[in-house]
Amino acid sequence: MNTVIVIPVYNEAKVIGEVIEGVRAQGFEHVVVVDDGSRDDSFVVASAHDALTLRLKINRGKGAAVKTGIMAANLLDADVVVTMDGDGQHDPADIRPLITPILAGRSDVVLGSRLLKREAMPFKKVIANRIGNVLTWLFYGLLVSDSQSGFRAYSRYAALIIDTKADKYEYDSKVIREIKNNRLRFTEVPVHTRYTEYASTKKTKQGLINGLITLYRMIWKLIA
Amino acid sequence: MHLYQVIVVAISSVMLYLGIKEFVNRETGQTLLKLAVRLVVWGGMGLVAIYPDFTLILARIMGVVDNFNAVVLMGFLLVFLLIFKLLSAIEKVEQNISELTRKEALNEAHKRIEELRQEIKAKKKERETS
DSSP states (O other), X not given: OOEEEEEEESSOTTTHHHHHHHHHHTTOOEEEEEEESOSSSHHHHXXXXXXXXXXXXXXXXXXXXXXXXXXXXXXXXOSEEEEOOSSSOBOGGGHHHHHHHHHTTSOSEEEEESSSSOTTOOHHHHHHHHHHHHHHHHHHSOOOSOTTOOOEEEEHHHHHHOOOOOOSTTHHHHHHXXXXXXXXXXXXXXXXXXXXXXXXXXXXXXOHHHHHHHHHHHHHHHHO | OOHHHXXXXXXXXXXXXXXXXXXXXTOTTOOHHHHHHHHHHHHHHHHHHHOTTHHHHHHHHHTOOSOOOHHHHHHHHHHHHHHHHHHHXXXXXXXXXXXXXXXXXXXXXXXXXXXXXXXXXXXXHHHHXX
16 A cells, blocks of 8 residues: 655754654655745755655645645555644654554544543643634534644545645644545544644744634635 | 615625525535525625614614614625625635645656656556566
8 A cells, every 4th residue: 555644844844854754664655745835944854855845935834735745645646645744743653553444444534633642732732622623513513532633644535535725724624524525434543742842832833823813714714 | 775775685695695506506615504604694684784673673682772874884884895805805816826836836846756656656566466
């Protein structure tokens, strides 16, 4: 089975090399890195680690980068596509449990959930995630335990059929909508989260303001 | 009937028609909740335009002493429509920029993608034969 790992990055030059090596160490050779208009050397570092590196010349948001990576994976005839964050918070050791339900033919989409095995997740993040889950359920009708997780696996069918125009952080919620609308089989698998100092102090992570913007976008889409 | 009532009813009808049509055709993203919100927002506007006295009931429920007059209503509607139009246009432009940027990124990596694809195919073949 051809498994392609898609990693969207924005100013992750410090850690992206390590993330790629971590993925390779788990036996996954094909890595697609999408540089979302970074101002640092993310593109150069990812290219130096022999990943297929795509560059969005303008910063378009996480959703746009993930979608670009999935399209590249489809061009590579991927049987399974895995998406994970580029800041090192996702553990590459979780990729195998994540793709197992797809390889077994039981699921089309597997959602990595940080809340099924909460570990060291900060309380503030737990609350924010719960709010995100309820809003996603209200807007798109599917209740999942971690609607904002970017660590996910898609079968070839799901990777081809899921289509959303969301460019920013609401992409993760829109995928939930696509699962419901396309009646895709999905399951949730607990994943570890590594809250390194680097990952938790990054300025561009989804905070309160970005969360409110995401909420506004979701409401706007309802009446427009 | 006043001119503003005709305009409001016409706009509301078009928006309601589009909403119902998209929902019936099961277009992507058209949920029952979205239809319900559209019915409330645009249906409410139409209702207030046809039965201006409805605002009196609303005013009583909400505790507003005076009635909304036509000028204020039209002003709000105009501003709302302008924002609606502007935000829709901005969103469309944003989507086009993303699409262009994506196409450019994929085009630039086209050669490498094709090489990798051939490599993956060859490995697959090798595995099958062995």
